Amino acid sequence: MGARHLVTLTLNVNGEMRRVTSDPDTPLVYVLRDEFKLKGTKLGCGLEQCGACAVLVEGAPVLSCVSPVSAFEGKSITTIEGIDANDTGSRVQAAFVTYSAAQCGYCTAGLVVAATALLDDNPSPNRVDIAQALTPHLCRCGSHPRVFRAVKAAAKS
Numbered sequence: 001m002g003a004r005h006l007v008t009l010t011l012n013v014n015g016e017m018r019r020v021t022s023d024p025d026t027p028l029v030y031v032l033r034d035e036f037k038l039k040g041t042k043l044g045c046g047l048e049q050c051g052a053c054a055v056l057v058e059g060a061p062v063l064s065c066v067s068p069v070s071a072f073e074g075k076s077i078t079t080i081e082g083i084d085a086n087d088t089g090s091r092v093q094a095a096f097v098t099y100s101a102a103q104c105g106y107c108t109a110g111l112v113v114a115a116t117a118l119l120d121d122n123p124s125p126n127r128v129d130i131a132q133a134l135t136p137h138l139c140r141c142g143s144h145p146r147v148f149r150a151v152k153a154a155a156k157s
């Protein structure tokens with residue numbers, strides 16, 4: 001087995017420039033959780049199939065469990081820990097609380113990220129817009145109806 005090739009990368013995470021020495025092929029989620037201790041972003045399937053690992057990259061939702069950390073240098077990354085710096089993110093979080101839009105919470109960070117990106121892009125989404133934005137996000141606890149109501153409320157408020 002060959003030696004691991006490590007590089008030092010600088011990432012903009014939640015408005016802070018952070019350096020990490022890592023294999024450039026390591027998926028972003030591992031760097032966020034294990035190196036930066038930002039544990040709010042969850043690792044579910046690891047196959048871009050469940051949505052748990054979503055973060056904002058330049059304001060758009062991106063699944064962080066497959067794409068290599070080196071692809072994110074120079075881009076602005078927002079995790080759930082930094083989402084309330086954005087008015088929309090803070091409104092979405094408040095609506096999730098009001099509507100009890102989480103049960104075990106494993107999917108919640110990804111859903112808040114997706115809803116924030118949606119409302120930043122489209123402040124008055126219709127049902128289809130909301131359903132499309134939430135589709136990549138699985139919730140095994142069945143919280144989707146409450147999530148849907150929370151996103152609708154955040155859009156109105």
Ligand code: FES
Nearest residue numbers: 044045046051065
């Ligand atoms: S952990 Fe990334 S999509 Fe499931």
Ligand code: FES
Nearest residue numbers: 103105139140141
């Ligand atoms: S609240 Fe448990 S997976 Fe969604």
